[in-house]
Amino acid sequence: MRARMEDVARLAGVSTATVSRVVNKPECVSHETRQRVMDAIGQLEYKINLAARSLRTNQTRTIAILIPTIAEPVINQLVEAVEDVAVTENYSLLMCSTRGDSAREQAYIQQISQQTMVDGVLYVSPRSAPEQVLELANSDVPLVLCNYHVEGTGTPCILADHVSSIYQTTSHLLAFGHRRIALLNLAALHYYPARMRREGFENAFAAAGLSPDPDLVVELREPTYDANDWRGVINELLDHAHPPTAIVAFNDKVALEVYAVCRARGLCIPHDLSVTGCDDILSARYLDPPLTTVRIPAYELGQLAMQTLLMRINQTDPTIHKTTLLDVELVVRESCAPPEQAL
Amino acid sequence: MRARMEDVARLAGVSTATVSRVVNKPECVSHETRQRVMDAIGQLEYKINLAARSLRTNQTRTIAILIPTIAEPVINQLVEAVEDVAVTENYSLLMCSTRGDSAREQAYIQQISQQTMVDGVLYVSPRSAPEQVLELANSDVPLVLCNYHVEGTGTPCILADHVSSIYQTTSHLLAFGHRRIALLNLAALHYYPARMRREGFENAFAAAGLSPDPDLVVELREPTYDANDWRGVINELLDHAHPPTAIVAFNDKVALEVYAVCRARGLCIPHDLSVTGCDDILSARYLDPPLTTVRIPAYELGQLAMQTLLMRINQTDPTIHKTTLLDVELVVRESCAPPEQAL
DNA sequence: GTGTTTAATGTAATCGATTACACCGTGTAT
């Protein structure tokens, strides 16, 4: 029923080759012929069949972005950047978000690596086990990793400097004179940035010639994304016989919960407790007091990742195997102050 | 280089038809043959070519979701719902976000309607002119609209009750005794929910036998999404000779700015000024005081929209032309109080 | 034994574009 290229060709009195050329490289067709073909296309409401084209050209002009969720501000900025680049390069974006469901993550990986579906994959913040990430890396689909690092395979990794982020917030608190600083590192332990953040925390202490109290480093064997659980953990921390004077939250969402708990307990930030976050989400600046946190260059991360992926796909530059680390920036607001001696 | 179905067939000693059946309806193939074929598939690392399949079957098993941005909590919940349904139904999701760029919105519409690319489209919160929406509605791609309403075309529309949302917040304030209530309706005027929200505002007054002061209804001819502009508008409103005692913000983001302005001016919410929002974004409950707002059933909206679209695609039910309106729910927190007589 | 049903498999046409190669006519160089 739908018009095919052949129908257009017949109506315009040319061959399908010419119609194809009008669509793909109009400059190779004489002006008048082009006009006739365009008219025919309009008249027949011709739609090009991308499946047929893909079959012939062996490229889909589609890339998949595999992410844990789109509900995180950092991630959706990153996705926006990726899409911006994709649009200018005439690529489409297939959304694959796993929502913390590792079976689904696995299913997406299978699908991508066992079907000719996309020209490349951007794998952001893998939550699944390293073997699964490797499965994708070893398939023949061009891959770029974001927020994750693997050695050995030639897979490019684009990372924000997660060590530095927590290093900076921790140093900021140390500079205020805090010594009993807690780290709330509530993500999965095998999650790459979680390890990096812990490293940043310890490095900051080491740089000051100190070391953190292990009692105050909270890491969950079984990670949870339920705010109620988080609140439980925070309350426990503050019930400690010798409670912290400052809390380094591993991201702003957790910091939000710290604020909520403090309000409930009648604690005043930063007077009774200093708090830092990470990510600089929208609400960070609207909190009372505004939250000191770290800006992640999410947009730049996405841009760079997508550009790198395109280079891999087009094999423009075979030297792009290296890891890229992007700087993060401490955003000082009003949630930190010197420790209260009284406490 | 890559193995084709024919290669698998040869290795397994069967015809391509059988291989295809193993892939698509394994139950129609005898146990032993199936095993042989599966082994061959594994051995050759055979990947099915989706383009070839699509060409033959005339379906892509992909749907496009056209949205203004993914950075809005309501929208990303909706997208998540859509993806959840898509995954269970074996569809892929093509992300088309326009980021307020109407040229890009137009380009996406063109692309979708002039190429055989997707089996259907979910068009969420169109920002573009009605004619452009109609262009898509009149193309032969199955379409479902979200957060928008058109008459006449057989296009299903799935909507949250935007009239009711602002009706409820306004009534809530009226019940507290407020009379000088401002409406901050800062979206584009041709944007459907904007019209509905204004209607809700006026209906609430009418139901109380009152009418709003037109001076206090702020609508922008040229909409802006810049928080600084918003702050200017809010300040202007509070500088009014006879300022409002309450502000109905058209969404929580604007309410956030109202909070910021109040803090800057030393006004205390809700003592000096009552505020309501809309959307119930994450930070609403973390504000001080927690914001009274309206919960939009974003997840349900997305689910229903996707289900409806699938029914259209499969033509399961030709009676799904009707508009569906989903209820919204007032979430009372602590940002409203009776008006101060002193002000 | 004959006819009929059923399960399992094979044959081959088909989906709709792309593109290497061939071809033609005109203009330009020698």
Add this chain to the structure above:
DNA sequence: ATACACGGTGTAATCGATTACATTAAACAC
């Protein structure tokens, strides 16, 4: 006048699956 280049166009093979229809063998009824 001959050769050559070049822009514009056509011919036809090809990409890799799906599936209607045909075929075969086995099972079963009578």
